[in-house]
Amino acid sequence: MLRLSEIVKVENLRKYFPVQKSFLEQIFARRMRYVKAVDDVTFPIKKGEIFTLAGESGCGKTTTGRLVVRLLNPTSGKIYFNDLDITELQGEKLRLLRRKMQIIFQDPYASLNPRMRIGDAVGHPLEMHGLAKGEDKEKVVLDVLEKVGLTPPQQFINLHPHQLSGGQRQRAALARSIILQPEFIVADEPVSMIDVSLRTTIIDLMLGFRKELGLTYLFITHDLAVAKYISDRIAVMYLGKIIEIGSKERLFLKPMHPYTQALMSAIPVPDPKRKRKPIELKGEVPSAINIPSGCRFHPRCPDKKETCALKEPELVEIEKDHLVACHLD
């Protein structure tokens, strides 16, 4: 079960989405086919840390994040939050849980209702949970808008989303996610759609709230450079599985999995003198419907052995705070 310092724990989590079949397939196909978006994922998140899920598109990082906050129901596995098994929580209990866990989405243009004024959108959770309305609500809203830097807040509460820039919208989304004073926030690519010059502001705000409000984050990103800047621990996902987890220091100093190494070697470095030596991977990420046998990375792996095609490697601890799923030494 949960250790004391752990706020979230995910055990053997799986999410399979059934594949839509054509009429003929429905008659003749013997079995259902599934997209194995998340395929047996286990990790703890410690209180107060920023834990990052990193990987390319389609690796299952977003699905995992949505499962953790129960926006999707898992196919199997367990999710614990503060010692409580929340996997099957329904109705009123789930609603109460949502005060404690929030999510921020990638696209600030889609996550704010275009017809709602910023003040109403940000204060909406207070009303939904019956915590404050009228003047009380407005006071809290003004306070969080100030906190996320939408100043003067009196002016912003009356604006509509289209009157805000992308960066300002993401600040509003951030304000809405902290207004219930949650303990845990899933941040799904919160800066990837924001201009470079504004990204750092959003990241700094998130880092500030961790201290000020005692928040824990599950941060989801495809950008390892951002992950390195913000995270305490990072899990790298490939085709629905975590293939390596480590503290930021260990992972970047000594990436062990060939996929992690390739991923890191492909990241551009803002320095014209530096000549990177990218590790070349064969082909492309296979479909999550037909996952390769054994180690799912083996068809592309530059160092594969015979066992790799036969046996799926387990995630094992190779040093303190560093786990890797690979048959190689």
Place this chain on the structure above:
Amino acid sequence: MIKLPLLEIDSLAVDYQTGRGRVRAVDDVSFRLEKGETLGLAGESGSGKSTLGLSIMRLVPYPGVIVNGHIKIDETDIIKLPEHEMRSIRGGKVGYIFQDPMTSLNPVKKIGAHFVELIRTHEPTTSEKEALERAKTVLKNLGILPERINDYPHQFSGGMRQRIMIGLAIALNPSLVIADEPTTALDVIVQEKILELLESLRKIYGMALILISHDLSIILERCDRIIVMYAGHMAEYTTGAELHRAPKHPYTERLLRSIPNIELSDQKLSAIPGSPPNMLNPPEGCRFWPRCPYVMEICRLKVPPLIAAEPSHLVRCFLYGEKGAKIE
């Protein structure tokens, strides 16, 4: 004999006439590009980098209008060129790679048909069979099996589709290729492969390349010269090495400090305060002054001219004087 530039842009200005007013998306842009050179256009959304790229093809979408300046390709000013002559430049002399390969390929046409249409539009005497043969050679150079010429766009992955876009851009052996955010929709490993491919094809065919990107890391790694755009203006124009070693414009300087570098540990990023201006109503004077840590009285009043702070280092900033000497 004087070496003639491949592309020469002089005092270019592009406006969008919107319902809410006039937006000057590109303002007073001038530069030259030599044969075989790689130029990076870096900037955030709304900085005018894509509009600038499209101007070179005269493809600025409605309600955009080129209101001033000259664009010379091989000494021909294309601004006044009749449309039929412009068509032979697009895809012929200049190839264009768009950001989103899914919306740039026709979903109901086979890959081969895309190439046939392109080649036969420019060379009406080429037979369909011959065009298909040439398409197969291009595909081979892109690392795609030539048999796949009979497949439709949806049968390819995002990375493969972008390869095909590159193939279409280079099929007629242009002297200039403009790549507008060619890898923004792609994952890093695929991005690396695409940029490598572009680089090697560029060398083989001896093309010049304009790489447009919001990602300064990519541009710093791959371009000889770089133009940093801010709110429609060229903020700075110099070599990649120089830009990295000694950025001069306060915007570039701050931008470089806000990019995470995976090879540094304990890097402290600093944000640029404020946000880029609303282009319907840009600030008077220098477009960057509301966010600039070194703002002076004159910056709020006058637009700084683009001056040579050093022989091959242009910057639009009053910190370097009005004629070029830095005021200490």
